Amino acid sequence: MKNTFLARNPSVLVFILLLAVITLLATVFSEAYGTGLLPTNYVKILGKTLCLCLIAIAMDLVWGYCGILSLGHFAFFGLGGYMIGMWLMYARTEDIVIASMTNAALPPTPDEVRDAIGTQIFGVVGGSDVPLVWSFAHSLPIQLALVVLVPGLLALVFGWLAFRSRVTGVYLSILTQAMTLALSLYLFQNDSGLRGNNGLSGLQNIPGLTDAPQSVLSIWFMWGSALALGLGYVFAAWMVSGKFGNVVKAIRDDEARIRFLGYSVEAYKLFIFTVTAVIAAIAGAIYYPQAGIVNPAEIAPIASIYLAVWVAIGGRGRLYGAVIGAALVSLLSSWFTGGQAPDLPLGFYTVQWVDWWQVLLGLSFVLVTLFAPRGIAGMFDRLVRKDAA
Amino acid sequence: MSALLEVLGVSVTFDGFRAINDLSFSIQPAELRAIIGPNGAGKTTFMDIVTGKTRPDSGRVQFGTPPVDLLRLRESDIARIGIGRKFQRPTVFEAQTVFDNLSMALRNERSPFSALGYKAGKSDIERIEEIASEIGLADHLKRLSGELSHGQKQWLEIGMLLAQDPQLLLVDEPAAGMTLGEREHTTDLLVRTARTRAVIVVEHDMEFVRRLECPVTVLHEGSVLAEGSLDHVTANPEVIEVYLGR
Numbered sequence: 001m002k003n004t005f006l007a008r009n010p011s012v013l014v015f016i017l018l019l020a021v022i023t024l025l026a027t028v029f030s031e032a033y034g035t036g037l038l039p040t041n042y043v044k045i046l047g048k049t050l051c052l053c054l055i056a057i058a059m060d061l062v063w064g065y066c067g068i069l070s071l072g073h074f075a076f077f078g079l080g081g082y083m084i085g086m087w088l089m090y091a092r093t094e095d096i097v098i099a100s101m102t103n104a105a106l107p108p109t110p111d112e113v114r115d116a117i118g119t120q121i122f123g124v125v126g127g128s129d130v131p132l133v134w135s136f137a138h139s140l141p142i143q144l145a146l147v148v149l150v151p152g153l154l155a156l157v158f159g160w161l162a163f164r165s166r167v168t169g170v171y172l173s174i175l176t177q178a179m180t181l182a183l184s185l186y187l188f189q190n191d192s193g194l195r196g197n198n199g200l201s202g203l204q205n206i207p208g209l210t211d212a213p214q215s216v217l218s219i220w221f222m223w224g225s226a227l228a229l230g231l232g233y234v235f236a237a238w239m240v241s242g243k244f245g246n247v248v249k250a251i252r253d254d255e256a257r258i259r260f261l262g263y264s265v266e267a268y269k270l271f272i273f274t275v276t277a278v279i280a281a282i283a284g285a286i287y288y289p290q291a292g293i294v295n296p297a298e299i300a301p302i303a304s305i306y307l308a309v310w311v312a313i314g315g316r317g318r319l320y321g322a323v324i325g326a327a328l329v330s331l332l333s334s335w336f337t338g339g340q341a342p343d344l345p346l347g348f349y350t351v352q353w354v355d356w357w358q359v360l361l362g363l364s365f366v367l368v369t370l371f372a373p374r375g376i377a378g379m380f381d382r383l384v385r386k387d388a389a
Numbered sequence: 390m391s392a393l394l395e396v397l398g399v400s401v402t403f404d405g406f407r408a409i410n411d412l413s414f415s416i417q418p419a420e421l422r423a424i425i426g427p428n429g430a431g432k433t434t435f436m437d438i439v440t441g442k443t444r445p446d447s448g449r450v451q452f453g454t455p456p457v458d459l460l461r462l463r464e465s466d467i468a469r470i471g472i473g474r475k476f477q478r479p480t481v482f483e484a485q486t487v488f489d490n491l492s493m494a495l496r497n498e499r500s501p502f503s504a505l506g507y508k509a510g511k512s513d514i515e516r517i518e519e520i521a522s523e524i525g526l527a528d529h530l531k532r533l534s535g536e537l538s539h540g541q542k543q544w545l546e547i548g549m550l551l552a553q554d555p556q557l558l559l560v561d562e563p564a565a566g567m568t569l570g571e572r573e574h575t576t577d578l579l580v581r582t583a584r585t586r587a588v589i590v591v592e593h594d595m596e597f598v599r600r601l602e603c604p605v606t607v608l609h610e611g612s613v614l615a616e617g618s619l620d621h622v623t624a625n626p627e628v629i630e631v632y633l634g635r
Contacts, residue, residue: 244504250482262468271501
């Protein structure tokens with residue numbers, strides 16, 4: 001019996017190949033390294049979309065494979081962005097402050113530098129001290145570790161409490177929404193130490209790389225995003241294609257039965273919930289330097305619901321389905337709401353897509369649920385199987 | 390020889406209805422026992438209590454030597470220390486292959502980490518093939534279990550029970566939906582299994598119970614009404630009354 005990793009996951013090779021081709025093409029046509037046909041803005045959109053595909057894979061793992069409809073994974077994504085954003089903002093402000101003080105008569109003391117940074121960053125929320133949560137913001141390695149640790153720990157504690165009490169189904173979904181809402185509301189406060197509704201901004205400027213233009217940085221970040229997505233895809237495929245994946249699918253299909261086989265359902269749920277939260281956080285940490293700004297609105301409950309819609313439309317329970325759904329819907333969404341889509345004059349009424357996109361999205365969600373419960377990937381599967389027959 | 394499973398004075402009430410009423414029951418390490426009783430006698434609730442699904446209001450349930458208090462364990466822990474259960478309606482994982490179903494049931498480490506690193510070794514594959522031929526599914530290992538017939542699913546679930554390698558098997562209506570030949574095979578398998586471990590069979594079908602040739606416990610209104618050979622209990626006037634109605 002041929003049972004290698006690739007034999008069990010034929011989609012992995014195709015996916016990696018496609019990903020490499022897209023990234024190479026984008027580089028060839030980029031402003032920094034190629035013909036300049038593709039504006040830097042579009043490179044950034046591509047890079048960001050790859051990150052959204054990565055969080056969609058996380059969502060597919062937790063929902064499509066394990067049956068936990070988490071409506072809170074965007075909170076982990078946002079937290080990942082905040083953690084890397086703190087370093088980006090602090091280190092850059094530090095550079096600027098030191099540069100502006102070089103002309104002073106006396107060299108500035110570390111305290112003076114810190115005070116100046118505090119005023120610079122927290123002036124907008126009426127503060128001047130650097131809050132305690134920023135204690136490690138000067139250190140890239142520590143903040144990188146926090147990208148994984150903070151969302152991971154939050155997911156671990158939340159999941160432990162929820163799964164231990166055997167909260168399942170719609171109740172768990174509501175609980176995850178509550179978590180997201182609470183986090184978002186907390187971050188909206190000015191004294192949260194994370195600049196309230198202003199969020200963290202200027203994240204597209206990478207400290208130490210101030211000479212590199214955005215056109216170059218965008219390509220680097222796009223490659224970084226593609227690498228993360230590729231690794232995430234392989235990791236997810238590895239996770240679900242072995243015995244672990246079988247148990248997780250069994251939990252989705254009949255939780256009580258797998259318990260009687262001696263499996264601790266709670267341990268498995270907690271494991272996959274935490275791992276996917278970490279994947280989401282990593283995706284966020286790569287996304288927000290490309291977006292340039294992270295604020296509490298990003299963590300709003302609706303974002304996590306959209307994530308579920310992407311995966312449902314793309315086809316849950318299939319990794320490439322999640323990727324297709326996230327890429328398609330998020331790109332269409334920014335096209336329709338970005339004002340690029342031409343208005344549709346109907347004579348008696350003009351359809352403006354900025355308003356009507358939501359209706360269109362909602363409608364397609366209903367249609368997919370009714371007529372293609374396995375999403376786009378499901379229809380794709382049917383075609384492939386017909387060809388084979 | 391001390392009992393493998395000891396149930397002492399257990400009672401459980403659902404919304405004022407006494408499903409199990411001061412029930413005491415015990416079984417030896419290598420014993421076959423049939424439990425019969427009319428609907429609502431508490432047969433399924435009894436299984437639920439032993440497997441940890443339902444917590445009784447009072448009483449004790451002990452298992453193994455030295456005795457472990459089952460009432461303090463979760464379902465998955467109870468399954469792990471050696472109690473396997475086959476449900477009345479066959480419940481297999483239909484989206485997965487016969488091989489994967491058996492592989493999950495196989496007695497191995499159960500933690501997420503061990504499952505991630507698991508690779509089916511030679512001995513595991515051999516054991517799965519051995520079980521598959523025992524349950525007549527050797528040629529169906531790669532099929533999705535959802536595609537199997539009702540009887541085959543029934544067999545697969547019995548196979549999963551064997552793969553778990555439990556000390557005590559709780560089998561709920563194993564012969565339902567089986568042909569005569571399959572029933573004989575099932576009887577055979579259960580009798581053979583009971584040589585090395587304890588098997589409790591819950592069954593409605595008297596003919597099937599007769600073929601098992603084992604002691605019978607009659608449950609009625611949540612407690613033991615009679616115990617003994619099938620001929621002995623069916624001669625009991627109380628049992629006749631319960632079965633024929635008042």
